[in-house]
Amino acid sequence: MELIKRGAEAKIYRAKWMGKEVVIKRRVRKGYRIKELDEEIRRRRTKEEAFLMAETRRAGVSVPIIYYIDTVKMEIVMEYIGGKRIKDFIDDENEETQKKICRMIGESVAKMHSHGIIHGDLTTSNMILADKLYFIDFGLGMKSFENEARGVDMHLLMEAFNAAHRNEKLFKWVFEAYGENFDEADEVKRKIDEIIKRGRYMRRVS
Amino acid sequence: MISLGIEGTAHTLGIAIVEKINEKCKILSNESRMYKPAKGGIHPREAANHHAMHLPSLLHESIKKAGVEIKEIDLIGFSIGPGLGPCLRTVATAARTIAIKYKKPIMGVNHCIAHLEIGKALTGSHDPVLLYASGGNTQVISLLEKKYRIFGETLDIGIGNCLDKFGRAIGIPFPAGPHIEKLARKGRKYIPLPYSVKGMDVSFSGILTAALSLIKNESIEDMAYSLQETCFSMLAEVTERAMAHLEKEEVLLGGGVASNMRLQEIMKKMAMERGAKFFVPSRQYLVDNGAMIAWTAILMHEAGYRMSLGDTKVRQNFRTDEVEVKWS
Ligand SMILES: Nc1ncnc2c1ncn2[C@@H]1O[C@H](COP(=O)(O)OP(=O)(O)O)[C@@H](O)[C@H]1O
Ligand SMILES: [Mg+2]
Numbered sequence: 001m002e003l004i005k006r007g008a009e010a011k012i013y014r015a016k017w018m019g020k021e022v023v024i025k026r027r028v029r030k031g032y033r034i035k036e037l038d039e040e041i042r043r044r045r046t047k048e049e050a051f052l053m054a055e056t057r058r059a060g061v062s063v064p065i066i067y068y069i070d071t072v073k074m075e076i077v078m079e080y081i082g083g084k085r086i087k088d089f090i091d092d093e094n095e096e097t098q099k100k101i102c103r104m105i106g107e108s109v110a111k112m113h114s115h116g117i118i119h120g121d122l123t124t125s126n127m128i129l130a131d132k133l134y135f136i137d138f139g140l141g142m143k144s145f146e147n148e149a150r151g152v153d154m155h156l157l158m159e160a161f162n163a164a165h166r167n168e169k170l171f172k173w174v175f176e177a178y179g180e181n182f183d184e185a186d187e188v189k190r191k192i193d194e195i196i197k198r199g200r201y202m203r204r205v206s
Numbered sequence: 207m208i209s210l211g212i213e214g215t216a217h218t219l220g221i222a223i224v225e226k227i228n229e230k231c232k233i234l235s236n237e238s239r240m241y242k243p244a245k246g247g248i249h250p251r252e253a254a255n256h257h258a259m260h261l262p263s264l265l266h267e268s269i270k271k272a273g274v275e276i277k278e279i280d281l282i283g284f285s286i287g288p289g290l291g292p293c294l295r296t297v298a299t300a301a302r303t304i305a306i307k308y309k310k311p312i313m314g315v316n317h318c319i320a321h322l323e324i325g326k327a328l329t330g331s332h333d334p335v336l337l338y339a340s341g342g343n344t345q346v347i348s349l350l351e352k353k354y355r356i357f358g359e360t361l362d363i364g365i366g367n368c369l370d371k372f373g374r375a376i377g378i379p380f381p382a383g384p385h386i387e388k389l390a391r392k393g394r395k396y397i398p399l400p401y402s403v404k405g406m407d408v409s410f411s412g413i414l415t416a417a418l419s420l421i422k423n424e425s426i427e428d429m430a431y432s433l434q435e436t437c438f439s440m441l442a443e444v445t446e447r448a449m450a451h452l453e454k455e456e457v458l459l460g461g462g463v464a465s466n467m468r469l470q471e472i473m474k475k476m477a478m479e480r481g482a483k484f485f486v487p488s489r490q491y492l493v494d495n496g497a498m499i500a501w502t503a504i505l506m507h508e509a510g511y512r513m514s515l516g517d518t519k520v521r522q523n524f525r526t527d528e529v530e531v532k533w534s
Contacts, residue, residue: 007450008443008446008447008449008450008451009443009447030439030442030443030476030479031475031479032439032442032472032473032475032476032479033435033439033442033472034396034435034439036396036398037396037401037435037436037439038439040398040401041401120405140404140405142404
């Protein structure tokens with residue numbers, strides 16, 4: 001097992017599992033929380049994340065296949081997606097390809113939002129392009145049909161594009177496709193503007 | 207440089223005299239009086255009246271205790287916001303009066319930034335993520351690109367308010383925090399309460415409602431214990447997220463609730479598990495105090511900030527990231 005990332009809440013490993021290439025996301029024990037509370041939180045989040053991934057698949061958006069959920073070790077064993085993170089290559093593509101990818105992103109998020117799925121961490125490091133466009137990392141996600149929540153989701157994506165990528169047309173293309181595929185996009189746009197005006201620092205996106 | 211600082215954003219009126227000497231913060235005096243509402247929560251007008259009434263004597267005491275004369279003071283600092291309008295205006299008026307009468311420069315200081323700066327000065331922390339946990343405020347603040355930014359905060363009531371409201375329901379006088387801490391030490395059973403973390407934000411009103419609905423059936427010790435464990439774990443979690451996100455390795459506590467020993471223990475453990483350093487100043491500099499205002503006023507003055515009387519209008523919703531941090 002090879003550790004690929006150590007986040008605040010989970011460790012991500014790459015491993016072989018029943019002959020398959022997998023990624024294991026393990027929520028680590030927090031010694032500062034009493035045991036009852038800590039286990040309950042980790043178990044619930046592990047289940048919720050898996051549930052949200054399943055919902056996303058049902059909405060017609062690609063996510064890694066979940067092979068196994070272990071609510072004792074607090075692990076999700078999922079398909080390893082052998083592709084490239086959008087973050088790592090989109091700047092190097094020509095405009096035509098960029099536009100195609102951005103439209104795919106917008107269309108996918110539109111599907112999630114219309115099915116009440118809020119990803120919670122929509123950055124270009126949580127999207128992998130392989131045979132299809134895959135979304136990962138639903139740890140901060142939730143179910144909601146509120147435009148406020150959708151606005152927060154899209155606002156983060158906008159920040160991600162503006163902070164990490166050179167071509168400012170990228171998010172415009174994303175939103176164009178989002179609007180063509182989601183009736184409430186105008187309302188979400190208004191929410192984004194509101195969030196910008198509120199001016200609270202949300203996340204630094206890298 | 208010697209500065210006089212007046213704090214008065216909420217319950218506490220604090221007046222302190224602080225000297226910056228050899229780059230260090232030397233507190234010559236730090237006096238305070240706290241308004242305690244007869245019943246219920248804080249009444250802004252009453253709190254302001256309290257501050258107005260105690261200002262002259264507290265000022266006198268603070269100067270006497272510091273052993274300085276007015277003419278030795280170089281700067282008048284005051285809490286310009288955020289806070290309760292009537293309280294802020296009372297303190298601002300006092301600061302302006304002193305500044306005019308003795309011909310001293312005046313400096314309006316952001317209350318939240320002052321908590322952070324005094325903590326740094328007194329503990330030796332350099333670049334912390336601050337958990338600021340008080341009655342009305344619950345925020346995770348850190349420096350990024352020359353501004354103190356809020357990375358997480360409560361979406362409804364402050365952690366202190368949550369504890370106080372719970373206390374009131376079980377007949378504990380204001381402020382309830384210290385009583386709840388004592389009760390919680392005797393708690394044994396964890397009663398599940400909603401754990402409410404959204405990204406880097408928290409909310410407490412749902413937990414409070416749930417706790418209040420359970421009081422009848424459970425011992426108050428177990429209830430106090432469960433309330434503390436739930437709320438404090440949430441605070442540790444969002445602070446940790448901010449630390450991971452910013453790749454910072456120091457955590458600092460501020461605000462009155464941070465004097466709770468269980469919260470300190472939880473935060474310390476979180477820091478240790480990450481290999482980060484934990485800092486907390488002593489209780490009198492966790493709660494609202496004049497020293498933090500006096501000290502931050504010096505930092506600002508030395509960095510070149512100047513205010514005319516026209517700039518001293520109070521700012522009830524003053525955000526930390528409206529100030530460019532030129533001194534750090
Ligand atoms: N199923 C997967 N297939 C391939 N790579 C993955 C997969 N899941 C995660 N990764 C890689 O691990 C990194 C971190 O995983 P992620 O789930 O986003 O956790 P974090 O919460 O730490 O961001 C991702 O950016 C990606 O490079
Ligand atoms: Mg990720």
